[in-house]
Amino acid sequence: MEYVIMTTGFALTISGLYGLLSQKNMIKMILGFTIFTTGINIVTVAIGYIKGGTAPILDDAGKAVGKYVDPVPQALVLTSIVIGLGVTALMLAYVMKLYKDKKSLNINDYKDLKW
Amino acid sequence: MNRKTLIALLIAAMAVVLFPLYESYQGSEALSEVGQYYADNGVEDTGAQNLVTSVVVTYRGLDTLGEVTILFLAASIISFFLSFSKEERIENRQVRSITEILTTSAQILVPMIYMFGVYIFVNGHLTPGGGFQGGAVIASGTLLMFLSNPNFKLNHKIIHFVESTSGLVFVLIGVVGAMMMDGGFLSNKIAGYGFGQVGSILSAGAIPVIYTFLGLKVGTELSNVLGIYVESQNEK
Amino acid sequence: MLTVLAAILGIASMVGAYFAVHSKKLTVAIIATGIVSMVASILFLLLAAPDVAMTEASIGSALTTAIFFFTLNKIRQTNE
Numbered sequence: 123m124e125y126v127i128m129t130t131g132f133a134l135t136i137s138g139l140y141g142l143l144s145q146k147n148m149i150k151m152i153l154g155f156t157i158f159t160t161g162i163n164i165v166t167v168a169i170g171y172i173k174g175g176t177a178p179i180l181d182d183a184g185k186a187v188g189k190y191v192d193p194v195p196q197a198l199v200l201t202s203i204v205i206g207l208g209v210t211a212l213m214l215a216y217v218m219k220l221y222k223d224k225k226s227l228n229i230n231d232y233k234d235l236k237w
Numbered sequence: 238m239n240r241k242t243l244i245a246l247l248i249a250a251m252a253v254v255l256f257p258l259y260e261s262y263q264g265s266e267a268l269s270e271v272g273q274y275y276a277d278n279g280v281e282d283t284g285a286q287n288l289v290t291s292v293v294v295t296y297r298g299l300d301t302l303g304e305v306t307i308l309f310l311a312a313s314i315i316s317f318f319l320s321f322s323k324e325e326r327i328e329n330r331q332v333r334s335i336t337e338i339l340t341t342s343a344q345i346l347v348p349m350i351y352m353f354g355v356y357i358f359v360n361g362h363l364t365p366g367g368g369f370q371g372g373a374v375i376a377s378g379t380l381l382m383f384l385s386n387p388n389f390k391l392n393h394k395i396i397h398f399v400e401s402t403s404g405l406v407f408v409l410i411g412v413v414g415a416m417m418m419d420g421g422f423l424s425n426k427i428a429g430y431g432f433g434q435v436g437s438i439l440s441a442g443a444i445p446v447i448y449t450f451l452g453l454k455v456g457t458e459l460s461n462v463l464g465i466y467v468e469s470q471n472e473k
Numbered sequence: 474m475l476t477v478l479a480a481i482l483g484i485a486s487m488v489g490a491y492f493a494v495h496s497k498k499l500t501v502a503i504i505a506t507g508i509v510s511m512v513a514s515i516l517f518l519l520l521a522a523p524d525v526a527m528t529e530a531s532i533g534s535a536l537t538t539a540i541f542f543f544t545l546n547k548i549r550q551t552n553e
Contacts, residue, residue, distance in 0.1 A: 123475045123476045123479045123519065124520070126476060126479040126480050126483055127479050127483065127516050127519065127520060129483065130479075130482075130483035130486055130487070130516065133483075133487055133490075134486060134487075134490055134509065134513075137487070137490045137491070137494060138490065140494065141490075141493065141494035144494075145494070147499070149499055149502075149503075149541070149544070149545070150493075150494070150499070150502055152541075153493050153494075153502055153503065153506045153541075154493070154494060156506055156510075156533075156537060157490050157493060157494075157506060157509055160509060160510060160513045160529075160533065163513070163525075163529070164513055164516055164517070167517055167520050167522050167525060168520060171520050171521065175521055176521055177521045177522065177523050177524075178521075191520070191521045191522065196522045196524055196525050199522075199525050200524060200525055200528055203525070203528045203529055203532055203533060204528065204532060206532075206533075206537075207532050207533075207536060207537055207540075210537055210540065211540050214540055214541065214544045217544060217548075218544055218547050218548070221548050221551060222551055225551070225552070227548070
């Protein structure tokens, strides 16, 4: 199971990167970025998976029941998802302002800083 | 070199970078050293049943503080970018009519969603969940409110008060922990009741306190971002 | 059994990613990204990470999609 999920994570990473690079529409670039982040998160959680492990929650006596998966990658991914929302919202705010300025979503129309 | 070749090259480079990780991956049988330490000593160190919570709030509490700061900065920049003056505002914007079903069910569901969000972050040290999840659930309740009533306005005074107070309390708990105990910044030994009985709601030291304020902060912040996006629809 | 479920979900997320990248309509692409996030949250649950699954389901698929649609609506409004 973990191999399948790992493969999915890598495939999502690659296709997200492809979308980010190949698209010219700014909103679709941001969508590609979102998929890229999701793929990386899946890969990170899959690295911490232990065969037959359960969620890292102890029983009422505070003792371990069987095996756990690694809690550290999960905590890191928790942080990553929340920051991902902040970054996405920020990029979309920029897109709204840029569109108001030039009425275009095509990234090639914004050449003000190109040299 | 044209654009498509360049893209293909970049993706191939990314695949080459990722491939060793994929090839060497084998579902591991045992925890890594750090994970093993947390599994063995997590209860004695923090008193929390949920190990992810103890990693997020106590072992890596400083990271969480940085994360909250980044979220706050993002929300501030968005509100700076999407603000506009009163002259540019469209009064009584035309929206598609909203069905009775959505309005009525939103009135019933929104308080329940808020209650569920509070439940998630208060029980963060016992069950899956915590400040970020609870805050996100609260923000989705606000989203339902916006969808059922586009002219709904958040009370900015209350939002800003709750947001800044919870952020301040979060830092203050850390500073008090650093001054009074030997635990250092964001030590969770400062709560009066100690670690308590593992499994009860008043346990795990400062973790429930920190997670409650974190949940309030994240919930108000994400609601505020949604409110800014909804308000920006009124700009000409 | 779980492997088959993971494979089905993986294929579903790949289809979602394909539509997100190649769809001509922006609304379809945004919905497809939301589906990818939703499937990813089930995959996190299979990997025994309920905390991450909750975060991904509420933030990744609900709030992100909503913000994309608010932006799209604003852009269409500016166009009129």
